[in-house]
Amino acid sequence: MAYRLLTRSPRPALDHRLQAALLAQADLGGARLAELGRWQAWGAPRTGRGREESARAAAQAMEALRELLAALCRLYGVAVSQRPGGDRLVCVLEARAPEGYAPALARPGPVPAAGEADLEFFLRLLFGKAGFRPGQREALARLLEGRDAFVVLPTGAGKSLVYQLAGLLLPGVCLVVEPTLSLIDDQREGLARAGLGRTAALTSDMDAAFERARAMAELIRGECRFFFVSPERLQTPEFRRALALACAGPGVNLAAVDEAHCVSEWGHDFRTAYLRVGDALSRLEPRPPVAAMTGTAGPRAREDVARLLGLQTGSLIAPPGLGREELSFSVLRCPMRDKPERLAALLGSGGRLVFCPHAQGPFGAQEAARGLRARGHEPGVYHGRPPAGQDERLWRAARRAAAAAFRDDPEGLLVATKAFGLGIDKPDVRRTLHLGLPGSLEALWQEAGRAGRDGRPAECWVLLDVEGLSRARRLLDPRAPLERVRAEVEAVPSGERDDVLRALALHLSAFRGIGRELEDALEVYGRLEAGRLDMPTQHPPLVERALYRLHRAGAVEDYAVRYGEGGFDVVLGEERLGRCALEAALRRELAAVYGEIEPERRAALRDLVEACLEGRIRERTALRLGAQNLPRAVSKNSEPAEEGGSLGLGGFQPRAWSIWKYAVKKARSAASAMKFTFS
Template identity: 40%
Template sequence: MSDKISDAARTVFGRDRLRAGQREAVQALLDGRDALLVQPTGAGKSLAYQLAAVLIDGPTLVVSPLLALQQDQAEHLEAYGDRTRARRISSAETPKQREEALAAARDGEVEFLFLAPEQLANDAVHAAVSSMRPSLVVVDEAHCVSSWGHDFRPDYLRLGELLEGLGARTIAMTATASLPVRTDIVDRLHLTDVSIIVGGAARENIDLSVERCVTERDQEERVVAAAAAQEGSGIVYVSTRKAAEHYAALVADAGRTTTCYHAGLAKKAREQAQADFMTSAVDVVVATSAFGMGIDKPDVRWVLHAHIPESPDEYYQQVGRAGRDGDPSAGVLYFRTEDLSLRRFQTVPVPKPSEVSRVLAALATRPDATAAEQAEVADVSLRKLQRIANLVIEAGAEGETVGVDEVRARAEGYQTLQRSRVEMVRGYAETRRCRRQFLLAYLGESDTPRCERCDNCRSGAAAAEEAQDAAAPDSPFQPEERVSHASFGEGMVISVEGEEVVVLFDDVGYKTLSLPTVVEHDLLEPLDA
């Protein structure tokens, strides 16, 4: 290795070899372009931005939603020496410590400054960050900016406008992003001349399978038996807090050292549960989706889903917590048709007109108040105020007055999207195709080979489906193509597999359509780019 990227990798970070995607991302930034890097956890996304940072003059701003992850990365960078000095500003620091960190970044004493999106939204912090004139901005967990995604976070909504004023090149990074999420990230972060690097999503070492369950008792017995029999560390995902505690007790009774994790637990209890699992003090954690971002235990051998996840995106990310060390691992979904109704019911409800009206009034009359004060004025919970305030931003263009009907229409559209994603999970559970192919097609990676590791590949069902697909006529549609439907409106083609085409419509979410029927009746009209 002799070029400057390779030299920096070796001399600063002790790396003799770069992984796929790292060089492309760094080179794009060195060329003055923005970049979107989509790669699974453990594939080296962090090194990509760190390499670019030491090769580009000026400080680097890292926007990350997790305090623990910020601290880990900052300490990791500090260990490499003076060229990678790092500081953090967050709610965990005192005002004096935050001021000192900002001053150090402004004066060129540190290369990396970590902060959360809500910190950047603070006017004083934003002004201080602007004065330090960052040359590179890193947005970690960038899928959180997209309302199409499974982990949308309102704090990310203003990032685009906040970053635009800084004038720095930007790299957005995420482990999971389907085609519409990628488009949304680029649009919302105002990325320009962007290089999109996607790869490594297959995770070939994970054996995927689905078990059909007849009754709730059948489902429970199978999950507990599997958790008891599997070797090594594992995660059992469930859909409710009550189920987390129930299954944790059952798995413990079956002889496994077990802990429980959900958002209803006290912060100290959650931290203890996570620490116990990460240090292997316990073998199994039974958890809701609250157990997720920032969890990077390399030797998780299996992930069981006692209930269906809310979307294929969420499933891919959760099952992908297995086998990060590259060793053989397993992901099993226990599917019961009745669980679909529960997931639809769990989608975020549309706020009542009176709630929206009160929040709109509070936002208008108390614009400088804290969110907690605005929530008190509106007589709603803080969480509900934040959700409605987010819908207000989503529903209206800049400078536009938004009314109750527009806000509720946006909420209804989002609810429809969420429910359509539940149907895509049904598609995964019921498909006879290669399960990895199904997930990768949903995420925008088409024409991938059969994995030969899932239950459908082992049974021969996937090969039979592929043979049938080969006899089908070629599709006139391609992934990422914009189309229009008379009833569903405009949308984007997500995947074409055999005689099925999946389209994500702007107004009604995901729809799986019969390709022969679409072609025969001209149901989809391609839109000019």
């Protein structure tokens, strides 16, 4: 384990190279680790320095190694090895381990003897931090003991450090599930800056098969300390096989689900793969402890995330209070036609981040960037899919260059969708500006939390257009029938919609209705039963959602997704369901979704609109997140809401979760497996 920590970077510092060389000699029989306190340096290491300076470096490295080994022994509750070897004289002529040396890999397992002093020692050694912030040590201790941890800490409060330190102290590879490519890049760059360069990732921008194969080989051989993937990768057959081999080899010491609120928020909306992350982790042998990390999850979202990930009871660690007193919130009410001009006037100086609800179309990221350029600004643009007609590979390069330029420029200006905002650690963002409504107060808090991470004051603006309060009150009432809401929204041309109607249009695209989803699932199942390899010629994510519904209903035992090929590997349940039984099971599943989750999403949007109209974003966010014990800080409202501005819907309380559980028998025959692609 000591050798692993000392070689945590592909290019270790000189003192780490010396210490690794000493450990290698001991491991090869050149010294007794049990007599470490009596070691003496013999000769000067070949470091390219003078003899006295080199000897001093060797002595200092030896002393630091003693401290490291002593802390590791206390941490793991063991004594140093009594391997046979030489006496107290240790040769350190080379500042590196012998060519081809590789220590035996330890298997992952709990570390129950982690003392606070030793954890702080490793915190200083690996990250240069003086001490833990609230919640960090408790979460770290749970993970080292082999238990799950659901960590809810304010944005900028050091959630990532918890899984990173645990992943370094536990033998094996730490699997990290991230929601966006930009966050994978940011996390890997942050680790590299801390001298923790042995990371790998499997991402959608790897065009060549050999790149993907090389990344998975690093995972299987345990050559990386952290391996980053998206939730979709856990559904692919090739990665499932690689992950199983890694579990059988070096082992997976920890599974970290970063920005875990996305499991519930995005999983039910537009990324079905998130709903199956817990299922994928439960299939690993052995299942590693799971670290779910988020800064924005209220009580209902926490219950949903814990259920979907299968977290152990009592895993929640959530210090009270929202924090982030350096952020001030302002709402500017203005009609849609005036937003480009008002946005440009509000930019100010310092790092600035403009959030748009979508990439294309009116008030999308591309159009907002064009409007700013027309007014003399030079923003970068970042969103997921490439603009229409642009090569995907060129777009990836341009997007990555825009993100890097924004991070490196104190006066950087970036227009982005939520594909960029999560977890990005640029300390000097002075202002965030929302050109439309995100889906909830939690989403607004998360995205606005990119500002002020250096602790200095920062401003968070929302440019809001609500044309009809009575219409907003009617449509955002979670008791209103969904199809009536759909009819009213679709009756207004897209170019004439205000922010509430635009947000509801996105909501309706995610929740298509019980009838439509039932029709999709029955059609997909009918084709599978008939042995047909073609699927309905519809958007592939809709087929994936239908397969998930069938899996929940017990008709599909398992499925994997071939995202690059547009196909799926499907294992049907052993017992075939008749149409009536299947339809009844699907209706029960969909009733839970449309009776609980969909109305709660509309209630969340209603709460956001009310908070903006009342100028009480911080207070209403605290209520939703269950963090009421925070200093009062009234949001600024540059244009007061009209009288009666609150939507006045009262507190909608959906029924307690009553998800129907299905007993699914495992398929016994490979003949139940099918593969299909889109026709």
